[in-house]
Amino acid sequence: MPTDNTRKINHLLAPFSFLYGLGVRCRNQLFDWGLLPTEQFPVPVLCIGNLTVGGTGKTPHTEYLIRLLQPTYRIAVLSRGYKRKTKGFILADEHSTSWQIGDEPLQMKRKFPMVTVAVDADRRNGIKRLLALPEKERPEVILLDDAFQHRYVTPSFSILLTAYDRLFRWDKLLPVGLLREPISGKRRADVVIVTKCKPDLKPIEYRIIEEDMHLVAHQKVFFTEISYDELIPVFGNHKNRMHLSDIRANDTCVVVSGIASPGSFYDEIRKYPGKVLSIQFPDHHDFSLQDVKKIKTTLDLIKSERKFLIVTEKDAARLVDNKLVPEEWKDNLFYLPIRIKFDLDKGDEFDDMILKHITTFYKNNIYR
Structure with missing residues (x-):
């Protein structure tokens, strides 16, 4: 097997x-x-x-x-908020960050803003808090x-x-x-x-x-x-999507992942034209200044006229509020959403x- x-x-x-x-x-x-x-x-x-x-x-x-x-x-998602820097029950809103609620809950809240998303390591307490919400918000x-x-x-x-x-x-x-x-x-x-x-x-x-x-x-x-869906900009207008097939043979993609099993993510991008360079980090990885420098060094060595930085959707949730991300990356930084079939x-x-x-x-x- x-x-x-x-x-x-x-x-x-x-x-x-x-x-x-x-x-x-x-x-x-x-x-x-x-x-x-x-x-x-x-x-x-x-x-x-x-x-x-x-x-x-x-x-x-x-x-x-x-x-x-x-x-x-009315749906509520309750997670423990793995690797968040906070404790207790937190109800996510449009201002929440991965630091506060974790990358996966943030990903779901950004994707489904009308859904209630909360984090609490004590699931019993979390459910009770959700059921104590006003009637029109109660899941x-x-x-x-x-x-x-x-x-x-x-x-x-x-x-x-x-x-x-x-x-x-x-x-x-x-x-x-x-x-x-x-x-x-x-x-x-x-x-x-x-x-x-x-x-x-x-x-x-x-x-x-x-x-x-x-x-x-x-x-x-x-x-x-x-x-896999279309590539979506991590920053800026989500209408400016592009498909992997839009990447030309002389383009270069730096593909960065911080998930447990990134194999299929890399395999999908390699199906399309363009050179692929991969950088892999551990699951739920917080991108530090050293990590940013490592990625920047790789990007600076690329001679292609067009180069793209592609990350997983979970990594995008951690990068979108990371102040270490250089401004020059933002126009060419995309994430690749996934669905299940x-x-x-x-x-x-x-x-x-x-x-x-x-x-x-x-x-x-x-x-x-």
């Missing part, structure tokens, strides 16, 4: 993995026995998460749900971003993501592999989505992956792949399942 070569299995760390797994299993058992408290809420709470550390595509799948639900319901559906292990909240519906190039079935617990918890945690999922699939997968490959997960009867499996023509089936869950939740008025 496919695996991500950027992080190999390290069996030398097995003793530490055993101790880590013991602690996680004990914690999960305490929740299962009811000895640690968990709370349900009177609105549909959809959890989007994974068993591994990063790189499965939580943000684009959360955005997919926003597009699906926003026309009908009718809450999306929990990256909260599969946050068991103090019992979601009404759980979506578990696993990347095609590193399926949880073939991974190991930290620090040997990338699993945050044992594979048995999959039983809490209502849906499993295999993300970042290759577009040329054969029907038998889908079947093998699905059968190999050993899911129970009620759990559905879907497969998604990444699709369901394989096997299963998008409508997924949509119907989510909408039916919300309708049934309110019809049954389960927790009121």
Whole structure:
């Protein structure tokens, strides 16, 4: 089966993995026995998460749900705001920065300004604060971003993501592999989505992956792949978009990423004409003066008449309010947005399942 070569299995760390797994299993058992408290809420709470550390595509799948639900319901997205410099509950607004709320919540707030976006490491407190908003602002559906292990909240519906190039079935617990918890945690999922699939997968490959997960009867499996939109300026007028195909053979693109798994991002840009130079940073990377100098040195060495600096959408959220970005970059600094597309023509089936869950939740008025 496919695996991500950027992080190999390290069996030398097995003793530490055993101790880590013991602690996680004990914690999960305490929740299962009811000895640690968990709370349900009177609105549909959809959890989007994974068993591994990063790189499965939580943000684009959360955005997919926003597009699906926003026309009908008031939506709130609640995240912990990874790597933000603040604490506690913060409600995002048009003045929020990645420093205050984190790059992914900022990305979603900028893309969907009418959606309520909040951050709080304590998801129970965050949900309570959201439900205490004035009636016209109070969310009718809450999306929990990256909260599969946050068991103090019992979601009404759980979506578990696993990347095609590193399926949880073939991974190991930290620090040997990338699993945050044992594979048995999959039983809490209502849906499993295999993300970042290759577009040329054969029907038998889908079947093998699905059968190999050993899911129970009620759990559905879907497969998604990444699709890319037009290049959008990080600064200035978003109407001044361009397509990768507008880049000519004698142009040069400096492609910068600070995400967990940038392989498909680089591969997409390399499909088009133009020379590509890549600079890779760790996930959720804060761009320092040294980083800016490194990128500038690369740009200065390029002799092409036209040169472009292309970043991921998540990196753009960190760069847009970064005062270290030189003025001369701003006219040629673009980000490449992504969307997800369901394989096997299963998008409508997924949509119907989510909408039916919300309708049934309110019809049954389960927790009121």
